[in-house]
Amino acid sequence: MLPLCSLHIIFVIMFYSIMSGRSVHSVLVGLVCLALASAICCSSVGSSNNIMCLESERHALLQFKQGLVDESNALASWENKKDCCKWRGIACNNQTGHVTRLDLPFISFNYTEVPLRGEISHSLLELPYLNYLDLSYNDFGGMIIPKFIGSLSQLKELKLAAADFSGPVPPQLGNLSNLHTLDLSFNDFEGMMVPKFIGSLSQLKELKLAAADFSGPVPPQLGNLSNLHTLDLSFNDFEGMMVPKFIGFLSQLKELKLAAADFSGPVPPQLGNLSNLHTLDLSVNHDASSENLEWLSHLSSLRYLNMARLNLSEAVNWPQSLSKLTLLTELQLSQCNLPDVNLRSLSFINSSTSLQLLDLSWNSLNSSIFYWIANVSSNFVHIDLSFNNLESPIPDVFTSMLSLVTLYLSSNQLEGLIPDVFTSMLSLVTLDLSRNQLEGGIPKSFQNLCSLESLTLWSNQLSENIEDSVKTLSCAENTLETLHLCLNQLWGSWPDLKRFSKLRELDLSINQLNGSVPESVGQLSSLEFLSLGGNSFTGVITESHFLNLSRLQILELSGNRFSINLSSDWNPPFQLGLLGMSSCKVGPAFPSGF
DSSP states (O other): OOOHHHHHHHHHHHHHHHHTTOOHHHHHHHHHHHHHHHHHHHHHHHHGGGOOOOHHHHHHHHHHHHTEEOTTOTTTTOOTTSOGGGSTTEEEOTTTOOEEEEEOOOOOSOTTOOOOEEOOOGGGGGOTTOOEEEOTTOOOTTOBOOGGGGGOTTOSEEEOTTSOOBSOOOGGGGGOTTOOEEEOOSSBOTTOBOOGGGGGOTTOOEEEOTTSOOBSOOOGGGGGOTTOOEEEOOSOBOTTOOOOGGGGGOTTOOEEEOTTSOOEEEOOGGGGGOTTOOEEEOOSOTEEEOSOOGGGGGOTTOOEEEOTTOBOTTOTTHHHHHHTOTTOOEEEOTTSOOOOOOGGGOOOOOOOSOOOEEEOOSSOOOTTHHHHHHHHOSOOSEEEOOSSOOEESOOGGGGGOTTOOEEEOOSSEEEEEOOGGGTTOTTOOEEEOOSSEEEEOOOGGGGGOTTOOEEEOOSSEEOSBHHHHHHHTGGGTTTOOEEEOOSSOOEESOOOOTTOTTOOEEEOOSSEEEEEOOGGGGGOTTOOEEEOOSSEEESEEOGGGGTTOTTOOEEEOTTSOOEEOOOTTOOOSSOOSEEEOTTSEEOSOOOTTO
């Protein structure tokens, strides 16, 4: 009798075939073939539920377990009387029962759990169909990767990242001709070169060797990996070595990460051949440079580019090259010593709607950068222009940036009033305008910033009643965590802050504030940092001021005329890392645990 699944398929096809005018004979011939195929298919699906792992492979897994130290009982499901295909980290072929995957990375958010330790048993050789092995993030105590792993000939993915292996990497791994993924990142192969044999793994698509302490030149044999999609050599020690030119001929590369690898010399323009590249990270290679970024403009698929702390002081064509990367969503060029180009005179700039994250901090850019930003994208989520030479008032280019979440303009020479350009930034979470020459106060338009979590305005020339400043921020009562207003000329008495329940950092120091501080400050239960120094506050500070401040770590009251009146036997609900009380009157008693 035909299975139900076959009958259903036959009914549907017969109906549509007759309706379309086909002959009954042709329909029946087709249905016989289909019925036989469906019967076989349905039969094998049904029987697969009864397939269990092979006894020899279950025994091999139990031997593997015996060599491990499993303090967290992660392998509790590995018991003699259970089907090993149902054990944690094990997957089997549902038709043959052969074990195909051993997936045991240590991933835990429970701080009481610890990774696996011990030895890796040769019994894994009894798993001839194993094609996936992941022992990442465990702790193998500096042992060398076992040579026998090179005999697991069916392996397609080998992941041993951050498992505390040391060198040398056994050349036997070069026998893994079916390998697609090799991840040896975050181990300790100090003083070892990247193994040449890796170049013989012709099927390799993903090679991750980050933070593995490799040194010496990158072997040219890696240039044979024509199928490579991902190459990560970040955080190694290739001191004095140039970025290899052959990388530019790995035409299938989509992701290239060479960050903090101590490369030096010019970046080879051959990287411009990588037309499939969507991620390029050359950051934190202090002695590397690029005098001409024309090669960059050919990377038409690029979405992520990080060249922070790469010397680009001679790359005067950086704006032209970057403007051609129309798919770019993230650009990081912090501390690149970018040449100061007058961007207002450049008429070539095409608008790109892709760029969302922009970091040009710690360069010497002038205010014409605002013109470039306005023409490059209107979909920014993050902009960092801090530590540049931006002058004049904050321009209105930000008015249309409705998606902006974080904006850093600190440590420039911006002046004038804070404009109303932030009115429509309803998603703004972080705003840093510190260390400029801004005047006036917090504009009324800030009443719309209901998502604001961090506002940093310290070291400006703001001058207004601080009570007005705080009222302007009333919409952020339930979100504001950081408020830094120090080193301004704000005046008045203590503002009403008791509704700012999430406030963690409050810095009002070095202003012109006076009067007493109410006990309601003790209701700011999230407070970790409180700095009021350098004002003219007066009044008595008692235990009530600290009633619910259990998270307080830093308290600065210096330079005021407070009277600190605390009982000697009072046990504060917090433990301070820093306390400043100079110029304050303390006593007659003071708690020893304060």
